[in-house]
Amino acid sequence: MPRFSPQPQKGFTDYFPDVLRVHRYVEERLRRSAELFGYEEYDGPIMEPLEIYAAKSGEELVREQAYVVKDKGGRELALRPEMTPSLARMIAQVQKSATRPIRWYSVPTCFRYERPQRGRVREFGQANVDILGPDSSDAELEIFSLIRNFMESLGADGKLYRIRYSSRRYLDALLEHVLGVPADRTVEVRKMIDRRDKMEAAAFEKWVREIFPEGAIAERVLGLGPFAHPAAPPVADVPAAFRESAGYRELVEFTGKVEAVGLGGVAVFDPTIVRGLDYYTGLVYEVHDVGTENRRALFGGGRYDNLLELFSNEPMTGTGFGMGILTVKLFLETYGLLPAGVGKPDRAGALYVACASAGEREYAFEVASAVRRDGIACEVDLDFQKLGRQLGRADGKGYARVVILGEAEAKARTVMLKTLATGQQETVSLADLPAKLKDESRGL
Ligand code: HAM
Numbered sequence: 001m002p003r004f005s006p007q008p009q010k011g012f013t014d015y016f017p018d019v020l021r022v023h024r025y026v027e028e029r030l031r032r033s034a035e036l037f038g039y040e041e042y043d044g045p046i047m048e049p050l051e052i053y054a055a056k057s058g059e060e061l062v063r064e065q066a067y068v069v070k071d072k073g074g075r076e077l078a079l080r081p082e083m084t085p086s087l088a089r090m091i092a093q094v095q096k097s098a099t100r101p102i103r104w105y106s107v108p109t110c111f112r113y114e115r116p117q118r119g120r121v122r123e124f125g126q127a128n129v130d131i132l133g134p135d136s137s138d139a140e141l142e143i144f145s146l147i148r149n150f151m152e153s154l155g156a157d158g159k160l161y162r163i164r165y166s167s168r169r170y171l172d173a174l175l176e177h178v179l180g181v182p183a184d185r186t187v188e189v190r191k192m193i194d195r196r197d198k199m200e201a202a203a204f205e206k207w208v209r210e211i212f213p214e215g216a217i218a219e220r221v222l223g224l225g226p227f228a229h230p231a232a233p234p235v236a237d238v239p240a241a242f243r244e245s246a247g248y249r250e251l252v253e254f255t256g257k258v259e260a261v262g263l264g265g266v267a268v269f270d271p272t273i274v275r276g277l278d279y280y281t282g283l284v285y286e287v288h289d290v291g292t293e294n295r296r297a298l299f300g301g302g303r304y305d306n307l308l309e310l311f312s313n314e315p316m317t318g319t320g321f322g323m324g325i326l327t328v329k330l331f332l333e334t335y336g337l338l339p340a341g342v343g344k345p346d347r348a349g350a351l352y353v354a355c356a357s358a359g360e361r362e363y364a365f366e367v368a369s370a371v372r373r374d375g376i377a378c379e380v381d382l383d384f385q386k387l388g389r390q391l392g393r394a395d396g397k398g399y400a401r402v403v404i405l406g407e408a409e410a411k412a413r414t415v416m417l418k419t420l421a422t423g424q425q426e427t428v429s430l431a432d433l434p435a436k437l438k439d440e441s442r443g444l
Pocket of ligand 1: 081082083084112114119120121122123124126128129130277297298299300301302319320321322323324325326327
């Protein structure tokens with residue numbers, strides 16, 4: 001008989017109950033925030049034709065990261081590396097009938113063949129929140145407010161993270177009018193800027209100089225440092241053509257709105273935010289830890305004007321984000337924000353049934369059924385011997401209350417209800433037990 005490794009595949013996760021509970025905690029908070037803003041949950045297939053990612057998501061995702069499966073009909077399917085193309089496909093089916101804006105969220109499992117590292121694995125939960133229909137950047141304002149609401153619900157105030165945003169259209173205008181990059185090469189430079197913080201500075205410089213042997217452009221690209229407001233790039237004269245561009249006007253206006261609705265401290269302009277996916281056309285954004293522990297983005301998102309055209313003749317714009325459950329969990333751990341006991345089941349209101357002997361087995365099942373019928377969680381110790389050990393197990397599992405059943409209780413149809421913390425115990429009739437447990441839980 002071969003013996004196999006009990007470990008999962010590299011980059012895949014075994015969700016043991018204590019691990020799963022923490023993930024569910026993050027997920028539930030996200031669901032709650034999304035629902036508070038009127039978003040409805042959807043889900044889609046776990047596999048899609050590979051070509052829908054190849055069309056607009058990007059080379060890296062498809063060539064390097066996709067898990068590809070060939071089905072028996074010879075079709076190439078990918079385990080979904082992201083949700084947005086599936087979302088666009090589903091929206092195309094209901095586009096005509098759905099009331100706009102369409103506000104949808106989902107918490108799919110996604111798959112990417114990436115090098116496993118802190119916050120990056122090969123199978124991951126990624127919450128997605130998207131709003132489709134409105135052209136206006138009010139949609140992004142709403143998404144940013146939702147992010148803040150979610151982070152607040154986890155106890156993270158605005159000092160611990162930043163929503164960093166920029167815009168593809170703005171960056172293209174900046175490259176063309178301020179840095180003098182020819183219009184047909186802006187996409188290439190955008191990609192370079194996106195990869196900048198993933199590369200060593202020297203390697204980045206070499207790469208830029210190779211691509212722009214003409215020198216002057218390379219100097220300007222390399223010299224572009226951070227700046228704080230989209231209206232103030234660090235150049236002597238801001239060309240009029242730049243100020244008149246749609247990208248500039250939109251982003252400056254958006255920055256004003258961000259301030260006006262009080263998101264200013266949390267959401268900041270950052271010209272280095274480009275994002276890797278090809279389908280983004282306008283505002284793009286990421287959420288980052290302000291500290292150095294979690295370097296990769298916790299969330300990434302943006303505006304996609306043309307993704308629907310893959311599936312529909314009617315254009316429809318959308319914006320939204322994907323958020324790694326794992327990355328947020330790591331962030332919460334970094335700042336000690338996971339509530340104590342979040343990995344443990346909450347058994348404060350539940351009941352444990354212990355029996356003095358196997359003779360009470362039937363009665364034990366009856367008691368358990370009676371309280372469960374009233375919605376009270378209840379576990380029966382199946383050992384039916386050694387009461388002390390049964391009580392120890394109840395305590396170890398976090399039960400606050402135990403009923404002890406012996407011959408006398410079975411005969412009288414009562415239970416001995418014990419509160420483990422105080423050691424107090426009293427006889428209660430089976431008929432009164434559910435109501436009594438509920439009353440006491442209210443006081444717990
Ligand atoms: P993305 O930037 O590729 O965007 O992923 C968004 C987030 O998913 C990342 O910031 C990270 O938290 C999480 N994530 C990505 N890859 C991994 C991984 N290998 N392990 C763990 N977490 C990961 C998208 O996927 C877009 N479809 C998001 C979007 C929705 N855009 C518009 N709507």
